Amino acid sequence: MMRTWSPRQGGSELGPRALGARSILADPRTTAGSDALNERIKHREPFRPFAPAVLAGTWFDLDVASPFMPLAPPVSADHADKIAGVVHVEGTARVQTVDPATAPLYGALIEHFHQLTGVPVVLNTSFNDCEPIVETPGHVLATFQACDLDAAGIGEYLVERC
Numbered sequence: 199m200m201r202t203w204s205p206r207q208g209g210s211e212l213g214p215r216a217l218g219a220r221s222i223l224a225d226p227r228t229t230a231g232s233d234a235l236n237e238r239i240k241h242r243e244p245f246r247p248f249a250p251a252v253l254a255g256t257w258f259d260l261d262v263a264s265p266f267m268p269l270a271p272p273v274s275a276d277h278a279d280k281i282a283g284v285v286h287v288e289g290t291a292r293v294q295t296v297d298p299a300t301a302p303l304y305g306a307l308i309e310h311f312h313q314l315t316g317v318p319v320v321l322n323t324s325f326n327d328c329e330p331i332v333e334t335p336g337h338v339l340a341t342f343q344a345c346d347l348d349a350a351g352i353g354e355y356l357v358e359r360c
Contacts, residue, residue, distance in 0.1 A: 199236040216324035217266065217294060218304035219250065220331050222347065225311075226250055232283040235323060238346040250284040251294045251322040254307050259292050267294045279298065281319050294322060318354065 206321045216222075222234040222239065224231040236244050242288075249267055252258070259270040273281065284291050298305025312318040325332045332338045335352050342350040342357060350360045 220325045221322050222325050224321040226281040228306045247286045248321045248323045250290045252319045263295045264293045268294050
């Protein structure tokens with residue numbers, strides 16, 4: 199079963215990207231999660247890619263920070279099969295590097311996933327369905343109820359389906 203998480207921490211990000219505060223996060227290790235997101239949650243074409251959020255760029259051919267996802271570097275050949283859910287058809291990924299000093303809870307979540315799985319990457323997409331990205335806790339809950347997410351995190355609270 200796909201597990202998703204939305205760490206709403208403080209105000210909104212600026213710009214068109216989900217940078218961790220209003221995101222749906224999932225396991226990037228197989229295409230099962232990205233396929234389920236496209237079908238069950240996002241209701242969009244299956245070829246549309248998702249972004250990897252990573253603590254360091256070592257899994258990608260990237261030598262600079264990319265906190266706002268403007269770059270789509272090649273995925274390291276050693277790791278592409280380990281994060282199939284975020285690798286584009288041409289072998290690249292629109293990477294978000296996460297600095298734990300500026301995003302401590304998001305960084306801690308990625309590090310915990312790394313400790314559990316050996317993969318320091320999570321799949322990240324904007325927390326929305328057919329409406330604009332979520333903005334308030336009420337909007338998070340309304341979108342959670344309207345779509346097929348497994349869980350939603352709001353601050354320190356985790357809401358799961360019964």
